[in-house]
Amino acid sequence: MDESRATGAAPVDILLVEDNPGDVRLTEEAFKEGNIENTLHVVGDGVEALDFLYQRGEYTDAPRPEIVLLDLNLPRKNGDEVLAEVKGDPNLRRIPVIVLTSSKSEEDVVKSYDLHANAYLIKPVDPFEFIKTVATFEDLWFSIVRLPEHEQ
Template identity: 50%
Template sequence: MGVRYSKPPGHITCRSDGRRALDWLFQRSDFADAPRPDLVLLDLNLPAAGWQEILEEIKSDPLLKRIPVVVLTSSQVDDDLRKAYDASANACMRKPVGPEDFADHIQQFVGFWISTAVLPPSDEDN
C-alpha cells in the first residue's frame, strides 16, 4: 500500500521540450527568475534537446548537479536503463500506461524524493 496525496507535494513545473527545460533550469531567457527545482523528472522521449544532453548539462553544472534527476521511460529495453544510469540519473521509472496510474506513480515518487529522501542543501542556500 503506497502513500496517497490529494495533490503532489511541492510545486510541479512542466516544460514542453528540452530546450525550454534547459532555459528554465539555467534561468535563461524568459526564465531568468525561475526557482531552482528540488527534483527533475526527465522524459526519455523529450522533444528538442535529448534527455542525455539535458542530463549531462545538469550533472556538469556546479549549481544543478546535486538535484536528483529521475528518468521517465515507457521503454522495456534494459539498455535504455543502463544508458540513463551511466549518464548519472539518480533513478529511472517506467511510465504506467494509464493516466490515473501515471499520476499516482508520480505522486508517490515525488513524495519520496521531497518527503523521505535526505538531499543536500543547494549551493544557493549557503
C-alpha cells in the same frame, strides 16, 4: 534540507520536462492529490529545460528546482543530452534528476544511470497506475529522502 521542506510546510519546486500534454495533466493530477505542497513547473523540450535550469531567456526568474522529472523522448534536445549537461555541471549536478519515461529499453536504463540519473521510472500506460506511480515518487522523494540544500 530545511525541515519545513520535509514536512511540506514550504512549497517544493519541481521541474517537469515533458512534451506529452496527457502525461503533464496526469502528473499535475497526481501532485494535487499528494500531501506535499509543491509548485510544478512544466517545460516541453530539452532546450527549455536547460533554459529553466540556467535561468536564461524567459526563465530568468525561474526558481532552482529541488528535483527534475525528465522524459527521455523530447524534441529539440533529448533527455539524455539534458541529463548529461545537468550532471556535468558542478552548479546543477546535485539536483536529483528522475527519468520518467515510457521506455522499457534496458539500453535506456543503463545509459540513464551511466549519465548519473538518480532514478529511472517507467510510466505506466494505465492513467490510474500513472497517478499512483507519481504519488509514490512524491512520498519517497519529499517525505523520506533528504535532499541537499542549494545556494540561492
